[in-house]
Amino acid sequence: MNCHTNDFGKEHKKEMRAVQDSMDVLSGKWKIPILSSMCYYNQRRFSDILNDIDGISNRMLSKELKELEINQLVKRKVLDTHPVTVQYQLTEHGKSLKTIINNLTDWGIAHRKVIIGK
Template sequence: MKIIGNRTASCNQNDLALQDTIYIISSKWKLRIIKSICVGNIRFSEIEKSLTGITKRTLSKELKELEINQLVTRNAYPDQPSKAEYKLASYAKTMIPMINEMVRWGIEHRQMIIKRQKTA
């Protein structure tokens, strides 16, 4: 195979970019957490209630990873009991159109599968 110009470097950059994106969206919970915060659930307990089936431990781990990746910010208050609020970093808001498109695609896909099952 003949490589023209800097195509290999470009492919490697694209692969790395895709790998970074997959890391964020491949989690069962991360996009759902982002969506939950986006619709106004900012307290840990609110996010937890909005995500049926998530454990406190998993939610905590996922929120920490989202913080590390600068998609979520955590504001802790010195109240007793302790209180923290989570907000989407402005950069994370760029993911909302992608999440909405994934929701749209998921609805379409589910409808196609159901339709095929009925005709089979």
């Protein structure tokens, strides 16, 4: 075996690890739809995101937003209003996903046309 082949294998493993890291952060049924909702607006209230995503519960949205916040993709801001208003927005790091979300959207539209013709 030559060094080139071994280096290629190491590089491939590094890339696969990066894909796994990405999937660990973005996996699940709700994270991509939440990020998609947030990509189109500068700030979103909890209730706005809840209304954007069919089928998500308050509890699940709260859990997913906390995980996105831990991963520094979303920033939570509590406003001093009565009742209290909570707004969410993408961090600069989170905004780096906009191109990926747009590409997923384009791919989803094209895939739907291939599969069901709509």
